[in-house]
Amino acid sequence: MDETDDFSETLNPEQRAAVTAPDGPVLVLAAAGTGKTRTLTYRVAWLVRRGLDARRMLLLTFTNRAAREMLERAEKLVGAAVGGIWGGTFHHLCNRLLRRHAPLAGYRNDYTILDQDDSRSLMRACVNELGLRDKHFPKPDVLLARISLAANKAVPLEDVLQAHFDEKVTPLEPIRRVAAAYAARKREINAMDFDDLLVQAVALLDQHPHAREEYADRFRHVLVDEYQDTNPLQARLVDALAEKHGNLFVVGDDFQSIYAWRGADFRNFLSFPKRYPATQIYKLETNYRSVPGILSVANACIAGNPEQFQKTLRPVREDPRRPVLAQLRDGEQQARYIVGKIRECLDAGYALSDIAVLYRAHYHAMELQLQLSREQVPYRITSGVRFFEQAHVKDVVAPLRLLINPGDELAFLRWMQLLPRIGERSALKIWAGLGRRFDPADAAQRQALADALPAAAREDWKALSEEVFAPHTPEECRQTPALVAEDYVDVFYKKIAAENFENADNRLDDVAELINYIGKFADLSSFLNEVALQTNLEAEAERPEEEEAPKALLSTIHQAKGLEWKVVFILWMAEGMFPSSRSMDDPDQLSEERRLFYVASTRARDVLFLCQPQMRLTRDQGVCFYSPSRFIREIPAKLLTLDRQKSFS
Secondary structure (H helix, E strand, C coil): CCCCCCCCCCCCHHHHHHHCCCCCCEEEEECCCCCHHHHHHHHHHHHHHCCCCHHHEEEEECCHHHHHHHHHHHHHHHHHHHHHCEEEEHHHHHHHHHHHHHHHHCCCCCCEECCHHHHHHHHHHHHHHCCCCCCCCCCHHHHHHHHHHHHHHCCCHHHHHHHHCCCCCCCHHHHHHHHHHHHHHHHHCCEECHHHHHHHHHHHHHHCHHHHHHHHHHCCEEEECCHHHCCHHHHHHHHHHHCCCCCEEEEECHHHCCCHHHCCCCHHHHCHHHHCCCCEEEEECEECCCCHHHHHHHHHHHCCCCCCCCCCCEECCCCCCCCEEEEECCHHHHHHHHHHHHHHHHHCCCCHHHEEEEECCHHHHHHHHHHHHHCCCCEEECCCCCHHHCHHHHHHHHHHHHHHCCCCHHHHHHHHCCCCCCCHHHHHHHHHHCCCCCCCCCHHHHHHHHHHCCHHHHHHHHHHHHHHHCCCCHHHHHHCHHHHHHHHHHHHHHHHHHHHCCCHHHHHHHHHHHHHHHCCCCCHHHHHHHHHHHHHHHHHHCCHHHCCCCCEEEEEHHHHCCCCEEEEEECCCECECCCEHHHCCCHHHHHHHHHHHHHHHCCEEEEEEEEEECEEEECCCEEEECCECHHHHCCCHHHCEEEECCCCC
């Protein structure tokens, strides 16, 4: 890049206008697939070429990789002059500030940064010191997640605790004491966890004007990537650092703000022009990724959100194909349909690695995972854990396995370790004392287990024995396993999930779908045989020599953000499934669900399938009929190709 290069050959007019924007606050509305990263990279290069000392620039990103890639690209454009820029994640910057000023925050400069395992160990020590280890109490990871969410949302911990825990089941006072003890212990040992870096850096700038002035003066230009994903603390940090010179260049897309559940607040993005009245707004709307039909669908759906900066994706590619709306009977027909379409795509020249199946919740893909395994279509899951391998699913299946095979040691050990004060060693000892055999449907054996349990576990076992197994004969337990599993979850496992998983609600949704699935089988033995066969088929497909073979991808939409595929399927486009039933009465949640659909649809480059099952078997409602998702109803029919599957077999 020389002095005469005006970027006309390397940037489109929208990108060039944003890159060469004059000083002052700049908001770049970068819609999906419009070259956001390219624009931010060229902005860095353009500022350096104008003569700005890179040491007086700050580039904030959400991953170190993103910062590194942008700076490497900028260096190719303008050379080594870009080398002095402060670039990295918010937490990287905060650590850099605190290493210089830690005493002002009440720490020594040689403070330790706790990793997740360190934090977990320290939290566990606090629980033990307060004498809560022998009681039902949330696991360290759950406690840490609640504390983290409060920190990132900048709200009182009490608000987060009340939203997550049922105080009738899990008293909050002990949790408050543990949280206070954890905070005190960190200061005592001169340590910060990941969230403390952000909390303490913001406090430093808020409480010490000379430090705030030093860095506000240093950074003549502040640039921020994915600004729509900032949380309140990150927005405050950015505002403090940009307040003197006012040269704040933020890039993002409010249409793609989908992380409210972890503290992100898209209103930081929407309120930017109000906080900075001189804001210059630039829109990037030229999409280089998707065919026109896909963009028309995305534009039609997202227009329904009330609070946003309106943008319209415009295609560069020319292709007459329209997205397909597949109307299907149920989840099983959806699974068969997708497998069939995957085979058609392969015949048309696409590779398995070109194909992704996206969904709102893990349980939406259960039938599909089983069908892919049956038909030996290679696939992988972004989480790495298939449905029946998930911890919460295995927790619920464990007692059912013992009903069929009382000698199943692994199932017994897993189940017992869910009870208070029982670890693997004590579970093995109890197992040996029972003669290495236990049938939950046998009253005498249930009593023998009760006598062998430590005192801390007896209350839970009494409820399990009397409310789950005693009301049913042994034959009923084996012939109506869905009812047993339902009682097991209501009486016992809901509490266990809340104590063990930060996303307990999502996992209980998976469990509810598991129970629905169990109800489709004639008896427990049939269900367990099917699961065992499919699990082994999956294991066979994952042999080491085939690890590098192409596979279709199954992913939640959250995990798919930032990625793209030639062919995309979106599952369960039905009201109550997507959008989820929990979002129906909350306008903010419903708006985020619509943004989630926008993100999902814009991952597709060539072909988009919207799958709309019309019914589902549930334990509480029997056959449940679903209307099309409102996101489908909001799309003009002329934008879709209807594929109505009439086979109800």
